[in-house]
Amino acid sequence: MQIRLRANWHKANEFCTTLGMVFVSMKSQVEHNELIRFVEKMDKFSNATRFWIGASDLAEEGTYTWVSSGQLLTFSNWADNEPNNENHAEHCIEIILNIYVNRVWQWNDNECRNPREYFICEGVDKHCIENF
Ligand SMILES: [Ca+2]
Ligand SMILES: [Ca+2]
Numbered sequence: 001m002q003i004r005l006r007a008n009w010h011k012a013n014e015f016c017t018t019l020g021m022v023f024v025s026m027k028s029q030v031e032h033n034e035l036i037r038f039v040e041k042m043d044k045f046s047n048a049t050r051f052w053i054g055a056s057d058l059a060e061e062g063t064y065t066w067v068s069s070g071q072l073l074t075f076s077n078w079a080d081n082e083p084n085n086e087n088h089a090e091h092c093i094e095i096i097l098n099i100y101v102n103r104v105w106q107w108n109d110n111e112c113r114n115p116r117e118y119f120i121c122e123g124v125d126k127h128c129i130e131n132f
Contacts, residue, residue, distance in 0.1 A: 007119060009092035009112040012052045013067055016121035022068035023054025024120040029075055035120070036095075036105045048098045050108075051118035055093040058112065061085065064093065076107060083109035 007015060016023045026032045039045065054067045062085070064073045083090065092112035096103045 006115040006117050007052075008115050009052050009056065009119075012116070012119035012121075013054065015119075016054070019121055021121040021123055023052075023066075024122045025054050025066040025068050027074055029077070032075070032077055039105075039120075045097055048100065049118065050094050050096045050098075050116060051120060052092060052094050052116050053107075053120060056091050056112065057083075057085075057109070058091045061088075061091075077105070079103050079106035079108055082107060085109060 013023045024035065026035060039051075055064050055073060056067060057064045059065060064076075064083075065071060066073065077095075079096065083093075085091075086109075089111050090109040092110060093107050094110050094116065095105055096108050097105050
């Protein structure tokens with residue numbers, strides 16, 4: 001599910017929770033690529049876009065975790081020279097498409113308070129709920 005509005009990383013996380021969903025996470029490059037294919041299908045992103053995903057190193061600089069599970073990242077898709085923690089202020093992960101600087105759905109750390117037009121929530125696995 002994708003929602004159009006501008007939100008910083010924290011607001012995006014809140015919004016997913018309010019919807020009964022979680023901020024998107026990925027366990028593997030395969031899951032990452034599936035997400036990208038999902039985004040590409042919307043065909044409004046031809047040349048450049050960026051969106052938040054649910055990972056940060058807010059708890060400990062340089063150690064990235066998924067906010068939905070608290071688990072460490074098991075893979076990454078960083079762009080060249082990222083994450084760079086610019087000005088010691090970049091702690092949240094966005095995915096960037098910008099064909100002009102040769103970034104094709106690669107990750108960047110950016111300031112969590114920056115608004116983005118897009119972020120991605122995902123549904124909680126129903127099996128988890130049924131098993132309780
Ligand atoms: Ca950081
Ligand atoms: Ca960065």
